[in-house]
Amino acid sequence: MFKKILIANRGEIACRVAATARRLGVKTVAVYSDADATARHVQVCDEAVHIGGPAPRDSYLQWQRILAAAQATGAEAVHPGYGFLSENEEFAQACADAGLVFIGPPPSAIQAMGLKAESKRLMEQAGVPLVPGYHGADQDPALLRREAQRIGYPVLIKASAGGGGKGMRAVLADEEFDAALASCKREAINSFGDDAVLIERYVQRPRHIEIQVFGDSHGDCVYLFERDCSVQRRHQKVLEEAPAPGMTAERRAEMGAAAVAAAKAVGYQGAGTVEFIAEQEGRFYFMEMNTRLQVEHPVTEAITGQDLVEWQLRVAAGEPLPLKQHELRMHGHAIEARLCAENPEGGFLPATGRLSVARWPTHAAFRRSDVRIDSGVGEGDEISPFYDSMIAKLIVWGETREQALALLDVSLRDTHIVGLHTNVAFLRRCAATASFTNAELDTALIEREKAALFGQPGLPLAEAAAAVVAHTLAQEGTTQSADPWSRRDGWRLYGAAQRRFELDLDGEHHQVLLARHHHGGLSLTVQGRAITLAIRSTGLDRHELNLDGRRVAVATYKVGEQVAVFGADGSALVTEVDVIAHAGEGGSEGGRLTAPMPGKLVAFLAQAGDTVSKGQPLAVMEAMKMEHTITAPRDGVVEELLFTIGDQVGDGAELLRLRAAA
Template sequence: MFKKILIANRGEIACRVAATARRLGVRTVAVYSDADAQAKHVAACDEAVHLGGPAPRDSYLQIERVLAAARATGAEAVHPGYGFLSENEAFARACADAGLVFIGPPAAAIAAMGSKAAAKSLMEKAGVPLVPGYHGDRQEPEFLKAQAEAIGYPVLIKASAGGGGKGMRAVARPDEFEAALASCKREAKASFGDDHVLVERYVTRPRHIEIQVFGDRHGGYVSLFERDCSVQRRHQKVLEEAPAPGMTPERRAQMGEAAVAAARAVGYVGAGTVEFIAEQDGRFYFMEMNTRLQVEHPVTEAVIGHDLVEWQLRVAAGEPLPVAQHELRLRGHAIEARLCAENPEAQFLPATGRLQVFRTPASATEFAVAPVRLDAGVREGDAISPYYDSMIAKLIVWGEDRAQALARLDQALGQTHIVGLHTNLAFLRRVVRSRSFAQADLDTALIEREREALFGAPALDLGCATAGVAALALQEDAGSETTDPWSRRDGWRMHGAARRRLDLELAGQRHTATLEYRRDGLYLQLPGDETGQPLRTRSLGDDRYDVTLGEHRWTLAVYRHGDHIAVYAPDGSTSLTWHDTIAHAADAAHDSGRLTAPMPGKLIALHVQAGQTVRRGQALAVMEAMKMEHVIVAPADGVVEELLFRVGDQVAEGAELLRLKAA
């Protein structure tokens, strides 16, 4: 076994590899960019080496700097993780040339599977089933259109060198083919520097099923069974599970044999995944091979009881596979949910910001097989920057069967609280509870098919959300108590009842509720309610409240981030805006005039000049981060004293953008 390895990656996968290495007594070296100087993966390793600027091309993709870091620290091997250089043939060769062990497949295997078209030709020779289509080198539009007509519509045009849904179009009719082909070629050229495409029969209601394979340097190969990755958005995975629902032992054996044949055909070594597209009747076809460890490998670990990163290290060190095919058994069912910084209501655009709150299930174990597992590369307080992948963490659950795993996943998602930026957390819970997923009616169009249930409506009703805001308001008021009775905010009046307006915005709709302090207690009057309902709240500590409104009682977690309130209940969560006039008045009185960047990004517009008078709420500047625009508005009436950045400047989170003198 190695004494020291360098992990040429960041985030969750770097932490994951470091955890197994530590357990095996292997020392680890982290690499990091300017943006990751304080990152979790740096702290998880024994040593760390700085690579360069925050953009991947200036740091994590710099092959020579990574190799120099390995040489300088005495690392014997390099683990590439996934993404970045993990499937880079040149990097694998450079490691070998530098006398370092690349913890992955041979460069020749990466090259063989790097082109979709070449890989399919190779698989055809190996007897692996292929989707009927054309995978050759001829690229004349007339020829490709003729191939499409021979295959029969609908067809799928795919970038030969691509992935992630880029350069891919489904074509239903002949008159749509030429425009779709031109679009695919443009996108493929821009994304991969290669406009070659292939044309295949479009499989209706396809399932995405992949087989985890492993090979060693002694000619040993095993299939570690399948994962179903059919639940996708924008051709990228959302939920993954093992085993695939509805898989028969005969079909599992057939797919495993085909996957091992694919690995043998390229002399594969280490962990790899052979991806298949499957028809509803069980027929399956080779799609591609990922020559690395997959994001979703924990569900396989959960159902076979083995650490796949340990296997990677042992195989790379020259050891044989630890078990033979006949010794492997499936146990129970596992599901993984990818928690991402993105906005499902805005076509899943990535989001940036700081994890003001990141609470996870108390029972969750990190980087180890367990009934509830959470693999994360971030901590509460960390920022999700615009430079890297938007994934925050992976939540993995295991159960004796799929029903138990589903119940555990729903519960674990409900116990996960994230505040500070848009995430897909509530969306994931809706998917898990959807009819199609619950009944294992799976295909890659599940999200679109369940659109009405998955988008638009808040998970909590107005009454529950408002009761949560009221509990928070009462707690904040209690915290403001002083010895001066005239400064108290507890609602006491010598005559009559005190009232407090709660101006809220939920799912784009404005609502006004009233919190009334009567002699017989508190009442909350919701929109349309003339009399109000009795309200009782009790703080449970740690942002949690016992709340009773009329006949309804909840245990709620309520978090405040400026005007934004997140309310978490056992059955769901929602975010709303509280236009708190009391807090705004206090803020205005103490405002220092500083306006800072809420996230790292680019300043793309300035709507004001120095000396200009502005009104509260007026747009002052616009920042862009990860393709999303964020408008900076004036918190109060005033005069712009100074602009501290120019349009086009890259701005760090928390940087002061301009100074405003309150009127």
Template sequence: MFHTILIANRGEIACRVAATARRMGIRTVAVYSDADANAAHVHACDESVHIGAAEPRASYLLSDVILNAARDTGAQAIHPGYGFLSENEAFAQACGQSGITFIGPPASAIAAMGSKSAAKSLMEQAGVPLVPGYHGKDQDPTLLHQEADRIGYPVLIKASAGGGGKGMRVVNSSEEFAAALASCKREAISSFGDDMVLIERYLTKPRHIEIQVFADSQGNAVYLFERDCSVQRRHQKVIEEAPAPGMTEERRRQMGEAAVAAAKAVGYVGAGTVEFIAEPDGRFYFMEMNTRLQVEHPVTEMITGLDLVEWQLRVAAGQPLPLTQEQLTMQGHAIEARIYAENPDTGFLPSIGTLSHLRLPEHVTFRNGTVRVDGGVGQGDTISPYYDPMIAKLIVWGENREQAIARMHTALAETQVVGVRTNLAFLGRLMENTAFATADLDTGLIEKNREQLLPEHSEATIPALACVAATWISAQGQTGHSTNRHARSSDPWDSTDGWRLSGSYQQTLQLQDGESTHTLQMQRADGQWQLVHQERNYPLSWSAEQDGASWHTQVHLDGRNYRGTVVREGEQAWLFGTGQTGGTRIFGLPDILRHAADESADHGGNLTAPMPGKIISLSVKAGDTVKKGDALMVMEAMKMEHAITAPASGVVEEVFFAVGDQVSDGAELIRIEEE
């Protein structure tokens, strides 16, 4: 077994590998960029090496620099995690040439599966079923268009070297094909350095089911059952679960054996995932093979009780697989939810910022436990534009799927993130969604249930407003019930409950809730507080306990009790609650005096950047006439393309950036004189 390994990655997977290695008595070395000098994975390892600037191409993608770090620290092996160099054939080969073990499959297997087109040809020879499509090397746009017309719409364009939903477009008609192809190729060359694509028939109600496989250097290979990854947005997984709901033993065996055949066809060694697309009638087709550990591997660990990272290290050291196919068993049901710094209300755009407050559920060890938290960031860390915006993964286990869903709902309710927008409320609604709860799954679930999962902004409830107002009063040193004063002191000047010589007291608070502004009056008279909102009085009492930046508040309103946690950050109050205090809500606490001077300013007609990124395409110039919804430019952020469209019809007055320019969040991009 190795005495030292270098982890050529960052975030939660680097932390996870470090934890398993420590348990096995293996020393670990972290590599880090300028942006990650104080990151969690650096602290998780025994030693760390700086490898370059924040951009991945200037740090985590520099194979020579990483190999030098391994040699300098005496590392015998490199664990690539997932992403970055984990599926890089040249890097795996360079490790071998340097006498360093690459903890992954042989370079030849990566090469065979690295091209989706070549992989599909290989799978066809191995007898693995394929979706009808075009996987050829001829990339002439006219030919590709003809092939799409032959296959029949809708079709799916996929970057041959791609993954993670990048370089992928669904095309519904022949007229849309050329523009979709150009966009797909741009994103593919940016993310993978290769713009080759393949075209497949797009299945209208498909499920995404993948099989975890493992192989050793002695020729043994097994499948560790399946995961359902059908719930996706932008072709990226949101929820993963194991086993797949409704899976029969016969189909599990068929898919498992097909996955093992795929692995053996390329001489595979180590952990890998064979991904299938499945139709409602049970037919399944090979999509691709990920030649690495997957982000969603914890759900497999939860139902099998195994540590797949430990298996990776043992197999890479030349040991045989710990178990045979007959010895593998599974128990219960596991679900994983990815908590992202993103805003579901704006098409899941990434959200950049500092995690000023982060509270995650208590981690219960995944061996025989019910809740597991895998994270690579902590409170005070920054979600930057350079890396994936995932904050953490919540993984729960239950004796059955219903119990697992209930536990996930509870775990999400216990999670608090301040400083960036997140998908927490969206994930909570997903757990309550009828289609998800009844396992009516397919990759279009989110779009089909958009009205319930992505509802229009709703007005804040009175309990939610009362919770924020009570916390605001408490933060000024006042309590929500008069009895505390007498318990502490008989001197009225020691009172912190709003006591006044005149017997009455009032404060006014304005809360901005989306487009609405709520004016609240907190009044105290004759020893009783009341909340006045829209000329209605609500008798109110509360208790509030401060825990760092958090206020855990319970309000008693109109004879009922409500709970919530409020975190104040600048001119915002973040409310976390359940029931009537409702999920996560962000209220503005505007500084009226500071903003008074801005009210008369004319901000109409300007278009600002929704996030930091690079301008990669520009469709207009000054003087052009545009219609509402016209594409104006394309920005790239976190390796994804985001189209900027005209909010209204008018004439372009000025374009402030050119193709290739890097822009900051909120920068004015284009000014339009509206009609």
């Protein structure tokens, strides 16, 4: 086994590798950018080396600096994590040339599987089923369009050199092809430095099923069963589970054998994932192979009881696989939810900002093996625009899928993140949909269930208002005097005292009245309705409310004027307005075209003088490695473009000026 390894990555995967290495007695070296100087992965490693600026191209993609850091610290091996350089054959070869062990497959395997078109040809020779498509080297746009017409719409355009949903577009009709191809190529060149694409038939109602494979340097290769990753947005996974619901033992063995054949075809070593598109009736087709550990590997660990990072280290050190195929077993069911800084109601736009609150599930009934949180950030940390939007992974395990679903629901309920938009509430709704609950899975599940997923109300006003009142009273109670005459809670010797709360919720303003009666009881008047209220608080952030006899448990966190409220039925973000502080403030300007997040301006889709209509695409930005199209907020005429292509723009920056049409 190695004595010291360098982790050429950041975030939760770097923390994960460090934890396993520590358990095996292996020392670790972290690398970090300007943006990550105080990051968790830096803190948990034994040593850390600064490698450059915050943008990945200035730090985590600078493999020469990473190799220099490894050599300077005496590391024997490099673990690439996932993303960044993990599937870069040039980096893997450079490690070998420098006398370092690359904890992953050989460069030849990365190269063979890294180009989707080349990998499809290899898989065809190995007898692995393929989706009909075009995987050729000729990238002439006219030829690509003819190939799409030959295959028949709908088709899927995919970046040949990448993964993770980047450089991928579904095209439903011929007239959409040219624009989709241009967008794919832009995103591919920005993400992977290669704009080559391939075209495949777009399978209707497909399931995304992947097989975890592992090979060693002694010629053995096994599969550790499957994961269903069908629930996706923008071709990126949202919920993953193992084993795949409805998978028969025969089909599992067939897919496992195909995955092992794919791995052996390229002399694979280490952890890898062979991804398949599966039709509802069971036929499956090779999609791609990820030559690295996957984000969703914890669900495989949960059902097999194996530490896949430990397997990686042992195999890279020259040891044989810890288990043979016939020795592998699976037990129970596991589900992973990706907690991301993004706004589902805003088209899943990524969000940036500080994690003012980050509290994970701590239910007394949980065992360590039941609920797992993998995260590279914590409370107080910043989510920057430079890296992926994932905050954490929440993994649950149960004896059955039904138990895992119930545990996922309570765990998401008890996950409280404040300070920026997240998808936590969306994930909870997604897992509760009829389609997911009944395992009616395909990659269009989110679109099919959008009525249940979007535009859903949060906590009722009365419950949210009562929670804000409880938080305020608890906060005031920590500084109250025992002398009733010195208290600030409106105590009266005789009669009732009334107090007014000005609250904003979901864009609407509400005036809520709290009455404190001489006998000590409380009542709340919300939208003209009087509600009896009793409060039992445990500290500032935990409250048990009794509203007209209905008991409700809530958690509250105040950041500035906003109080985030979390309850069993959802959450709410309430602004407690200080009327005096805001006296004289006017309304904000509307109708401007502004950047919804920090990022790079990729394209303007209109020029000065153009007449545009509301909802028309006007600009394209790149943030967190994805392209985002920004549309006109109203009808008008483009008066002036305020940036040039390639500029970095800040959150809320005005991109162009619109004036009303004459």
